Amino acid sequence: MNINPLSSATNLISSAQQKAGNAAQTIASIPVQSQEVGGNEAFKSTDLFKPVLSLKEAEFETSAATKVIKAQNEMLGSLLDINA
Numbered sequence: 001m002n003i004n005p006l007s008s009a010t011n012l013i014s015s016a017q018q019k020a021g022n023a024a025q026t027i028a029s030i031p032v033q034s035q036e037v038g039g040n041e042a043f044k045s046t047d048l049f050k051p052v053l054s055l056k057e058a059e060f061e062t063s064a065a066t067k068v069i070k071a072q073n074e075m076l077g078s079l080l081d082i083n084a
Contacts, residue, residue, distance in 0.1 A: 005072045009065040016061035023054035 030047055 005068050009068040009072075012061050012065040012068075016058040016065070019054050019061070020058035023051040023058065026051040026054075 027048065
């Protein structure tokens with residue numbers, strides 16, 4: 001079984017980017033509170049929990065993927081040093 005860390009990491013980054021975009025869209029579409037300028041609807045603060053958690057998840061996923069890419073680059077550099 002051949003596992004390509006770079007491919008897995010880029011897929012994870014792409015997935016995290018999409019997750020962050022969806023969460024940002026959800027946050028942007030939440031109506032403004034009636035007390036605020038331009039507001040006409042009230043919203044529950046619980047409406048923000050899920051999208052904010054999705055943004056944090058996307059941040060962690062991206063961080064993990066970059067660590068995988070960095071580790072692969074270091075390993076490849078070590079292999080090149082050994083063979084040189």
